[in-house]
Amino acid sequence: MEDVCNKKRLIVLTGPTAVGKTNLSIKLAKLVDGEIISADSMQVYKGMDIGTAKIKPEEMQGVKHHLIDVISPQDEFNVNIFKNMAKDIVDDIISRGKVPVIVGGTGFYIQSVIKDVDFTEHETDHEYRNYLQEYADKHGRDLLYKMLEETDPEACKSIHPNNVKRVIRALEYYHMTGEMFSEHNKREASKQSPYNYAYFVLNDNRKTLYDRIDRRVDIMFEEGLVNEVQGLLDMGLTKDMVSMQGLGYKEVIDYILGNCSYEDMVYILKRDTRHFAKRQLTWFGREKDVIWLDKEKQSDDEILDKITEVLKEKKILL
Numbered sequence: 001m002e003d004v005c006n007k008k009r010l011i012v013l014t015g016p017t018a019v020g021k022t023n024l025s026i027k028l029a030k031l032v033d034g035e036i037i038s039a040d041s042m043q044v045y046k047g048m049d050i051g052t053a054k055i056k057p058e059e060m061q062g063v064k065h066h067l068i069d070v071i072s073p074q075d076e077f078n079v080n081i082f083k084n085m086a087k088d089i090v091d092d093i094i095s096r097g098k099v100p101v102i103v104g105g106t107g108f109y110i111q112s113v114i115k116d117v118d119f120t121e122h123e124t125d126h127e128y129r130n131y132l133q134e135y136a137d138k139h140g141r142d143l144l145y146k147m148l149e150e151t152d153p154e155a156c157k158s159i160h161p162n163n164v165k166r167v168i169r170a171l172e173y174y175h176m177t178g179e180m181f182s183e184h185n186k187r188e189a190s191k192q193s194p195y196n197y198a199y200f201v202l203n204d205n206r207k208t209l210y211d212r213i214d215r216r217v218d219i220m221f222e223e224g225l226v227n228e229v230q231g232l233l234d235m236g237l238t239k240d241m242v243s244m245q246g247l248g249y250k251e252v253i254d255y256i257l258g259n260c261s262y263e264d265m266v267y268i269l270k271r272d273t274r275h276f277a278k279r280q281l282t283w284f285g286r287e288k289d290v291i292w293l294d295k296e297k298q299s300d301d302e303i304l305d306k307i308t309e310v311l312k313e314k315k316i317l318l
Helices: 022-031 079-095 107-114 126-139 141-151 166-175 181-189 206-223 225-234 250-256 262-286 299-313
Strands: 008-014 033-038 099-103 193-203 291-292
Touching: 008 022, 008 079, 008 107, 022 033, 022 099, 033 079, 079 099, 079 107, 107 141, 107 193, 107 262, 107 299, 126 141, 126 166, 141 166, 166 181, 193 299, 206 225, 206 262, 225 250, 291 299
Parallel strands: 008 099, 008 193, 033 099, 193 291
Antiparallel strands: none
């Protein structure tokens, strides 16, 4: 086994939306003399602040943050772009004698870095991809998902039926390579990490978490989420752009277009955010090397003590 001392040090702090990662991450970064890399698929976008619950400059308390406000919402951002940018930032932070701390709730993004997942693109069959998209549009996403269940049932355990883009990618991968997408993912997940890392998942009582989500949604509307989305539409952004598919944006667009009432919009956003948090917890529950931190049973100081103990055991904190 490779000596962990020869590997780059890396800390990951994640958990479901609204669990309280931001406050704890600031304390953690100060404790280890670190800098934070955001692993959030939405906070990278400029001008999308309220709906992403983006950390405000004054909340950073002098801790340097990376991958926040770096991409125009008109531009594409995906896991491969994130991985390449994050790896460069990790190297830069380490070169300056500090500790990189990845913080965010997008589990696939985190996995891409710590497992150094290979996203080498095979030659795309645009005709087949377009056929799948047209099939989904005509027959519905459920029938498209049924195609994946018949082709690669294992992949369905990690791909939600509503994530049409990933369903299509999995079917296309099998079509192009003859290998099931789940086998590719399993092979990548078993790779040795280039990092000596600790992977912490912050969790809380489910009712407490859901209450926090509901309150956060209320605050978003109080702070002007509808105006934020309207401003993005006025800039020329459209409903079908990746950035506008995020929670809090697609729901408000439906309201602005007159497809639902204000009350229905708020209800749907709260409901879908709770469902999203549940899916996040399911994802982290499948990861083999995570260390769970329970806010229901421990204070922030007690949690930081536990983190410190783990970091010293793993020789991440020297």
